[in-house]
Amino acid sequence: MASGDADAPVPPPDPAVPLAVEPAVEIKVRDDGPYKITGAVRLIDAQGNELSFDAGRPLVLCRCGHSHTKPFCDASHKVSGFESCVRARAIAGRRT
Numbered sequence: 887m888a889s890g891d892a893d894a895p896v897p898p899p900d901p902a903v904p905l906a907v908e909p910a911v912e913i914k915v916r917d918d919g920p921y922k923i924t925g926a927v928r929l930i931d932a933q934g935n936e937l938s939f940d941a942g943r944p945l946v947l948c949r950c951g952h953s954h955t956k957p958f959c960d961a962s963h964k965v966s967g968f969e970s971c972v973r974a975r976a977i978a979g980r981r982t
């Protein structure tokens with residue numbers, strides 16, 4: 887791959903090509919904000935204890951490091967000046 891190809895726009899997945907496994911969970915990396923997780927998940931701490939949250943709503947986890955309620959986002963990213971806009975890039979041999 888020539889240098890510079892990594893920054894090329896990634897075409898959307900071909901809907902005619904089925905995924906090997908239909909994902910049950912979606913993790914969205916929000917611009918300048920948290921991870922938003924939809925789908926049934928368990929959230930556990932480093933000791934294996936389960937953290938409770940409202941399972942009827944998306945799970946929103948801090949990505950900026952400024953939350954006072956980690957691992958959950960408390961919107962502190964808005965006043966901390968956190969900036970991060972992640973975009974998918976093509977990786978040889980992987981779907982994005």
Ligand code: FES
Pocket residue numbers: 919920921947948949950951952953958959960961962963964
């Ligand atoms: S991403 Fe929202 S408080 Fe860190």
